[in-house]
């Protein structure tokens with residue numbers, strides 16, 4: 001017989017019921033240790049709480065409790081030091097830890113799994129993991145927001161064209177553009193913390209599916225683990241993976257936001273735009289084309305969004321047909337979750353460095369935004385303020401733009417010569433003038449952007465407080 005969840009003598013955890021050992025192919029197909037190993041700190045924490053609960057219920061003597069606790073501490077030390085030896089029969093991290101505890105604690109170790117199933121155990125471990133790691137992702141999102149904030153502050157009154165349909169539309173402050181991404185990210189932080197609040201439920205004590213005949217107290221272990229509350233329904237506790245689906249959605253949406261940001265940087269750093277230059281450390285060269293400097297981070301931020309959405313879609317499809325309660329299908333929750341957390345964390349770090357070190361090229365941005373046609377709306381609004389209906393004003397200005405583009409003269413000259421407009425209106429076409437006139441709340445000009453910066457700073461401070469993370473000293 002070869003590897004399968006086993007006890008200290010190498011037998012499967014279920015050997016009593018079986019005459020034959022498991023087939024190689026079964027083990028190769030069902031093993032989860034390669035990817036659930038990273039749950040070990042949470043598995044140890046969950047086991048400590050369970051052992052305390054068993055002792056409290058009188059199911060372990062004090063000395064049994066102490067020897068299991070000491071074994072858990074020894075296992076923790078081995079896993080921390082990287083000296084823990086996994087054996088072929090360790091099917092998953094839960095089996096591996098229990099096997100080693102039993103080796104170290106002797107007969108008392110055999111009592112560790114009393115009143116517990118791997119079903120409530122793995123659900124507990126994963127919630128502990130999510131609670132910590134999603135908060136860590138939120139902290140990384142905040143770091144990127146802070147970089148956007150500091151770049152926005154230092155951008156001052158630099159402006160660039162704002163686009164619709166990727167056609168130049170109206171000038172906007174660079175700070176305004178950067179903060180637009182910052183606000184999207186603040187909704188992501190909110191969603192991450194919301195997800196954490198909803199998943200803050202302890203499944204421990206649900207057993208395999210129906211609770212226990214032993215006098216265990218799920219409230220006690222929930223409190224020990226710092227969960228907000230214990231489960232209400234044991235079937236739901238072991239089969240609920242809503243939090244994994246929700247985390248994958250939130251991570252996908254972060255991925256989508258980073259993808260849109262990435263796409264803009266691909267454009268901005270192209271020769272055609274020339275709005276920004278990347279630092280050498282955050283760009284790549286070409287193996288063949290000596291002149292190249294490529295925005296690979298931005299491209300991968302765009303490319304990996306597909307994979308993140310795939311992880312979400314895959315899990316939803318896994319979940320959709322499952323009857324209550326635990327089914328082995330649920331083991332498929334971990335790889336997409338871990339992958340999405342890893343990928344989003346890497347993307348946030350890389351984009352953060354890329355944006356923090358990039359050099360903006362205000363001359364290029366402003367030259368693009370100073371195309372006289374970008375003041376067309378202001379000309380129409382100037383007429384509106386003098387009583388002309390907007391539709392009529394739109395037609396007057398549109399005709400001047402058409403004539404200018406047809407080569408009849410510079411727009412400013414045509415405006416100056418126009419009966420309805422004239423010299424005062426022609427000043428609106430002057431470079432740098434249009435962005436100054438975006439004065440309404442939340443608008444793209446200097447006055448509202450100053451207010452917006454203050455609100456963004458307050459938003460970040462509030463999110464940092466929610467996260468319980470101190471502001472970085474910068």
Ligand code: ARG
Nearest residue numbers: 032092118119122328330331
């Ligand atoms: N490794 C499994 C998982 O992650 C937990 C084991 C539960 N297995 C079982 N046969 N009841 O879902």
